[in-house]
Amino acid sequence: MNGEIEEIRGTFKPELIPAATGGNIDDYEKALHTLMKFVGSMSSALEQVSGRGANAIVYQAGKRMGHEASKLMEKTDDLEKAMGELSEVLGQEFYFEMWKPSSQDNYTVERGDETEVKLLFMDCVVRQTLRRTGLPQKGPLCYLLYGYIVGAVEEVMDIRGKLDIDHIGPNACLKTLTIKWSGK
């Protein structure tokens, strides 16, 4: 075997749930980078083959994931509470907060039977992956996340939702989430 690779030898017994993950922090870092490269190249290949249709496909896939991930979350009509639950579903890797320009009084804006809220995504593994692989933002991988967010909100609030990208930046991205109450 290659001398640089440290082999782990031991006894293995069948177990239902392993007690702990193996490896040290360097192993995790390497695994993360390998995954980033794989996911990045998959995303760009998808875009090359399917063009802009790729975004629509992964958006739907993300939406399904979002619905699944939020099935056990408490249902609510309260947008702020729903954002708290969404934050739990997305976890630290997609750290976001509601955002508003200084000229606006509240985080939410009502437009007929729609409510809009701006979400500022500060930490995002998707953005990290794209930067790792030198790919532009707003491609299929971003759409997977958009679908995931919309799916999670739809599930928790039992409404129809839509997400628009206002701005993408290297340190934060701003999105507008629109809740359609009549879609209930």
Added chain:
Amino acid sequence: MVEIVIDEDACVGCGSCVEDCPNDVYEMDEAKNKTKVVKVEDCMACLSCHEICPAQAMEHQDIHVAKRLYIDRSVKDAINRII
């Protein structure tokens, strides 16, 4: 609260930050031909202005700095050995 410091000696007055900022945080100071911060309260720390500024003339203080998981330490070490 975000604070933006402009290094006026470095700023070349290209106006890219004024054009690029989605929240109109900057304006050109025509007399000085330098950018100036006019609406810091609307800065969301996206750092698009940092990416576009050719002179690295700005500094954002007291912001959430996104975790930089994309830095490959082995590549960085190799570059550091060359530089």
